[in-house]
Amino acid sequence: MSSLINKAFQNAKNENRPALLTYTVAGDNNKKRSLEILKSISNYADICELGFPHNTPIADGGQIQTSAYRAIKNGIKINDVFSIAKDFKSKKKNKPIILMGYYNMIFQFNENKFLEKCKKSKVDGLIVVDLPYPENKSFAAKCKKKGINFIQLVSPTTSEIRLKKIIKDSHDMIYYISMLSTTGGILKVSPKKILEKYSKIKNQNKSKNVVIGFGITEKTIKSLKKADGLVVGSAICKEISNSINKRQNTVTNVTNIVKRLKNKIK
Amino acid sequence: MKLKRGIPLIDQHDQHGFWGGKFGGSFIPETLKKPVEDLTNEFKKLRKDKRFIKKRDHYFKNYIGAPTSFVKLDNLTNQLGGAQIWAKVVSEANGGAHKIYNATVHALICKAMGKKYIVGDTGAGYAGKMLSMAAKKFGLKCKIFMGAKDIKRQKPNCDAMRKNGAEIVPVYSGSQTLVDAVSECMRYWVSNCDNTHMCVGSTVGPNIFVKICGWSTAQISRELKVQLKSEFKKIPNKIKLINCVGGGSSAYGFWSEFIDYDKKQIELIGVEAGGPKNSKLHAAPLSRKTKIGILHGAASYVCQNKEGQINETESISAGLDYPGVSPMHCFLKDTKRARYTYATDEEALNAHQMVTKFENLNPSLEPSHAFAEAIKIAPKLSKDIIIIVNSCGDAKKDRDILRERLGKK
């Protein structure tokens, strides 16, 4: 049986466009609102990534850090993250949701219990920023057993041999980090260069869905539309911050930006 | 879980970088895999390279000023009326603290790898000051990440960094202390690892940084071993080596040559930061019951909440004000080779006052934590017991805090 994640990519392909993946932080700026945002943007996004916030993130830039700190300050707990995911899936059962975060949160919860909770909440996939290959092998295998996609990351620094091994061990989706940067950096590599590297990855195994993330905004998204999927995170988190500062409706504003992102890749 | 004999502790990890199967490792983003691997290979090569060792020893001797002295604190000993108290005065090292060993080695590695930029974290400002010195000496451009709170409370070291031409990047996130500085430094490295070398300021972080730092500070105990033999004709029968523990680089360096000895002969005592007397906050993951967690790329005992969020810490000593600790110290604790305790802010201040009153020594707030333990236990011990405290930092940097808390000029 094909996973929801695979299906989402297939749908986008049928429409001749890349899949749009959004990233928001669970609990930003509170539990109820982040669920509303998620539900609303999922009308335009193909796959929703939901971050479980950590207060010592070693690979996130300013925008996502701000969102994470805000969510933690507002009292978000890991069980709330699961309940947001569960609520979301009860309304949008065919929309894939991917949880994303740092390993210590999973480690403290207990790997097996965490996966059990994921399954119960109908989470489709997991990205763990600081659990690289091959250290992630056993956890990735546990995910697979539970029918949860473990999403491997590759970056411009990933060597050829490593790339081969990672792809071989990957599930349905691979995440290509576009450049040497934390999240939210300015795209400092030309789209052409990024796509060249992307093709190298894609050509190793055409059946894997390869998405590109980091530095993707309304300005840059169109130039990368050849990819299977594109992830936008910081631009969305930034919009939440802006809306709060301007006392505007976060749900409307964030939905609008996702709508515009979608239009750019149609 | 067992310690091995005859193998340096820095090398007693498994193939995944774990000590005792569960402390350490390399929990890093994919982007850092390659630079960490490159650094690992380079270090493996360099530490076997006779020319590199010669170079290291040359700079340790002529630039850092090895060996630092080993002295008996007669007045303090007489005052306390128990065990003999000695000090290894590591604060005599160029720059005023043990951080110069790690900084110098990292600068040499950076040069060997052909990188022109070097970045590092700092809490007390010593790691930053030393890296700025080494960078200047070896012609590298240097950036130092430092919590905004620490920039305020450790001004003399910040002045030194700027004078050496380093840029200080203030970090405003979280508690604005060392933990946030390390995070920000790692994030910077993620974005610039193609042309920049990163130095982690203690025996923490991904496995390779623990190793490089421990390899560098081990100089302290190599010197001490020679000094002990020359002072006592042999290694005495009853020694207690007391050292403050933040990340644990100074303690590891002070102990490394002596880990193989029976603990009945050489006891290793680590003193963490207990924080203000009546505060719940502290920076003592080893001595105040915490659980294992992942912080800055390694598994160690960590001050954290049930969910895995890292706790705020509090200590009068910026250098010890860190929620995690070296995986090697976690290993030494669980194998019971070392004993860990803590001193409160007040105890450290009292110790500082007492040491400076009786001795011609000016330990900074970090080693004052170690002196606090020495002062606590010495009166109960007999005269044949030799307590040695690593006085690993000079109190010049603590000028403002000491003035405020003790009315010192």
Ligand SMILES: Cc1ncc(COP(=O)(O)O)c(C=O)c1O
């Ligand atoms: C003088 C001094 N001692 C101790 C420490 C604590 O670090 P570590 O435990 O790595 O020696 C510091 C850190 O800044 C320091 O400056």
